[in-house]
Amino acid sequence: xxxxxxxxxxxxxxxxxxxxxxxxxxxxxxxxxxxxxxxxxxxxxxxxxxxxxxxxxxxxxxxxxxxxxxxxxxxxxxxxxxxxxxxxxxxxxxxxxxxxxxxxxxxxxxxx
Amino acid sequence: xxxxxxxxxxxxxxxxxxxxxxxxxxxxxxxxxxxxxxxxxxxxxxxxxxxxxxxxxxxxxxxxxxxxxxxxxxxxxxxxxxxxxxxxxxxxxxxxxxxxxxxxxxxxxxxxxxx
Numbered sequence: 457x458x459x460x461x462x463x464x465x466x467x468x469x470x471x472x473x474x475x476x477x478x479x480x481x482x483x484x485x486x487x488x489x490x491x492x493x494x495x496x497x498x499x500x501x502x503x504x505x506x507x508x509x510x511x512x513x514x515x516x517x518x519x520x521x522x523x524x525x526x527x528x529x530x531x532x533x534x535x536x537x538x539x540x541x542x543x544x545x546x547x548x549x550x551x552x553x554x555x556x557x558x559x560x561x562x563x564x565x566x567x568x
Numbered sequence: 569x570x571x572x573x574x575x576x577x578x579x580x581x582x583x584x585x586x587x588x589x590x591x592x593x594x595x596x597x598x599x600x601x602x603x604x605x606x607x608x609x610x611x612x613x614x615x616x617x618x619x620x621x622x623x624x625x626x627x628x629x630x631x632x633x634x635x636x637x638x639x640x641x642x643x644x645x646x647x648x649x650x651x652x653x654x655x656x657x658x659x660x661x662x663x664x665x666x667x668x669x670x671x672x673x674x675x676x677x678x679x680x681x682x683x
Contacts (some may be wrong), residue, residue: 481595490671499572499674500611543610556672558603558610 460544465563473533476562478544481525488518489527492543494561500543504529531564539566571595577597578682581653586622589644589678591659595639598663599640600675601672605656617642646680653682 468474480489488507494501504511506518506527517530524552531538541561572593577611581587593600599618604610613626617636631650642661646653656679660672 470589479610497656497679499660499677500672501674502671505671521659538577556611557613 457516459557460546461553462544462559462562465565466562467565467567468534469567470535471533471568474534474538474564474566476529476542476544476564477526478529479526480544480546483524483546483565487547489518489524490547490556491516491529492545492558493519500558503542507523533563534566536566536568538564541566544556572659572661572673574657574675575678575680576678579678581680581682583646583682585682586648587646587680587682588654589646589659589680591642591644591650591675592641592657593661593673593675594640595673596662597673598641600636601659601660601662602626602632602634602642602644603658603660605658605677611658617627618667625664631669635646646682655680 487545490505491503493503500506504513504516504518506520508520508524519528533550541563543558543561545556575590578587601616602614605611605612612628614628614632615623615626615634617623620636620639623634623636631647633645656677658677659675662672
């Protein structure tokens with residue numbers, strides 16, 4: 457089971473770029489790295505997923521180095537509405553269950 | 569509109585009573601999941617089902633039960649055996665597709681309070 461480690465909290469200001477780094481030293485060969493966003497009293501929402509190098513969508517970018525032992529979620533020009541908890545996950549293939557293992561996440565606070 | 573619905577949004581029960589939380593999806597997804605979230609914590613997996621009439625225990629299944637008689641529905645029963653049932657419960661679904669992708673779609677959640 458690949459465990460992830462990410463900062464408990466981060467602060468930023470509107471308009472800044474925010475980078476949240478996640479460590480996953482025991483990532484398995486076939487695991488993907490997935491990031492979710494959660495607002496209070498709501499279910500998490502899928503942001504982005506990748507396997508290696510760089511992935512970009514309309515919301516964020518995901519940078520994954522060659523050894524895949526870490527990954528960085530990049531949020532360009534954050535706004536107040538980006539205040540949320542961000543979870544980094546890697547796929548659990550050991551049991552074949554394909555269910556997600558969530559840690560405590562990173563609480564991002566964006567200030568005006 | 570495709571999505572996942574959970575009802576009710578808020579639920580109050582007395583200690584010692586069983587309670588069933590509803591989860592319905594019209595996304596035609598094969599896999600469905602139940603998670604529990606406590607204040608300030610991440611999500612923990614209770615049960616999951618990859619196909620109709622089959623389900624597996626997650627990390628914290630004690631005191632819970634599920635059924636999967638239809639593809640669209642995956643109800644969760646919180647029994648009186650669950651020691652600390654007060655929590656936020658989230659249902660999710662996904663397509664167990666090729667490769668190792670893990671995109672899941674979550675419902676709005678049910679906040680259960682047991683007193």
